[in-house]
Amino acid sequence: MNARPEPVGDMHAADHALAERLFAEIAAMTPDTEGVSRPAFSDIETRTLKYLEDFARSEGLEVWYDAGCNANFSLPGDREAERFAVIGSHVDSVPFGGNYDGLAGVVAGLVCLVRAHRMGQRFARPVHVLAMRGEESAWFGPCYIGSKALTGTLAGREMDARHKGDGRTLEAHMEQIGLPVDDIRAGKPLIDLDRIEAYLELHIEQGPLLVGKDIPAAVVSGIRGNIRYRSITCFGEAGHSGAVPKAYRRDPVLAMADLLVRLDESWTTILNKGDDLVLTSGVVATDPEKHAMSRIPDSVSFSLDIRSQKASTLDDMRELLESEMREIERDRKVRFETGEELRVEPALCDRDLVSGLEKAMVRTGLEPFIMPSGGGHDAAVFAGAGVPSAMVFVRNRNGSHNPQEAMEIDDFLAGVDILFAFLAERP
Incomplete structure (x- = not known):
């Protein structure tokens, strides 16, 4: 039962053509030298939302924008519903990214x-579709900016984060678009969370599990939280590569390597104990303007992304990081500065929603499969704000955050069918 049944009938043919059209036209609007780039809180992101607005109106749907300048859609008559379910995701992308990460959930x-x-x-309950801005951390550092702003959980320090390109603050970018930055700084939710009875998010899987198991879609059980450091800097002492003996060196690059190896060894230990953890340093750099092959650098900067489904594991890793840095500082006579720490708590998906989506999966002709999410998603923010939340994953080859994302439309429609079946019959 794991293979996706062939689409049949006019409905699936129409859905297939519609999805292909939306993905293709948005990709054509937002190209980069490779892949697509839809920067958070940018004109490109705004144009993407406007395209979706025009499309939705052409189909007779209701369209409006919330205080976070996110686009919302519903069937006629459902906008003012007292209670409703939300299908949501984001339209921004990482630089040179793939077209499906985030956008697939909105489509x-x-x-x-x-x-x-x-x-x-009509659905069993009213449904609103939410197309959000600003989920990716690549542009400013903080992640889930749009959903945090909506739920009143965006920290003031996150609003002070600066754009990787123009150096302007997140607050300045938000204010330019028209977001109420004073309310956001005050932690005031921009929407009435009590009206949302469920938040549902479809997303491409960002790992290889569904490909390996030959399953087109799955229900998600929970989402990893994370601790992130955008730039940890290790300071040492510059010197000539051939003239300074090892005993006299204060080499920050080797100190950084020492730290990462120690963390990697602890990662293996944690996995062997049966706990969940992933660890990534995606940005590593010395200053190319002053450093050279024949020069011991005086500093090196690197990012660190620590993720787990358990908050206690994140706490343990933070303590381990601190203790290992202090020991390496003593041994190698260097100094670490971590900069600002960003944290998102792990989130469990709502059990009733997971069970309902699992049953809906059966009704669509698929064998139910439940899995955790390694990546973080806006669903975690809504769950943390007390909104019952759940997710559906769609099979996707070649990972995500890159132009080689390879989601098949038939697999995408398998995920859509799960959502539709759940919404049509939900008690």
Whole structure:
């Protein structure tokens, strides 16, 4: 039962054509030298939302923007519903990214609405589709900016983060677009969270599990939290590469390497104990303007991303990082500065929603499969704010955050069918 049944009937043919069109036209609007780039809180992101607005209106859907300048969509008459479910995700991308990360979740929600509207069908409960700004951390450092702003959980220090390109603060970018930055700094939710009875998010899988198991879609059980340091700097002492003996060196690059090896060894130990952890240093650099092959650098900077499904493991890793840095400082006569720490707590998906999506999966003709999410998602923010949340993953080859993302439309529609079946019959 793991193979996706072939799409049949006019409905699936129409959905297939619609999804292909939306993905292709948005990709054509937002190209970069490789892949796509839709920067958070940018004109490109705004144009993407406007495209979705125009499309939704052409299909007879209701469209409006919330205080976070995110686009919202619903069937006619459902905008003012007292209670509703939300299908949400983000439209921004990483630089030189793939077209499906985030966008697939928004398109999934729109396909559900368009299918229902064309069939003259209503869902068991009203449904709003939410196309959010600013989920990716690549542009400013903090992640889930749009959903944090909506839920009143975006920290003031995060608003002071600076854009990797123009150096302007996140607050300045938000204010330029029209977001109420004073309310956001005050921790005031920009939407009425009590009206949301469920937050659902479809997303491409960012790992290889569904490909390996030959399963087109899955239900997500929980989402890893993370501790992130955008730039840890190790300071040493510059010197000539051939003239300074080892005993006299204060080499920050070797100190950084020593730290990462120690963390890697601890990672293996934690996994062997049965706990969950992933560890990444995605940015490593010395200053190319002053450093050279024949020069011992005086500093090196690197990022660190620590993720786990357990908050206690994140706490343990923070303590380990601190103790290992102090020991290396003594041994190698260097100094570490971590800079600002960003943290998102792990989130469990709502059990009732997971069970309902699992049953919906069966109704679509698929064998149910439940898995954890390694990557973080806006669903974690809504869950942390007390909104029952759950996710559906869609099979995707070649990982994510790169132009080689390879989601098949038939697999995407398998995920859409799960959402649609759940929303159509939810008690």
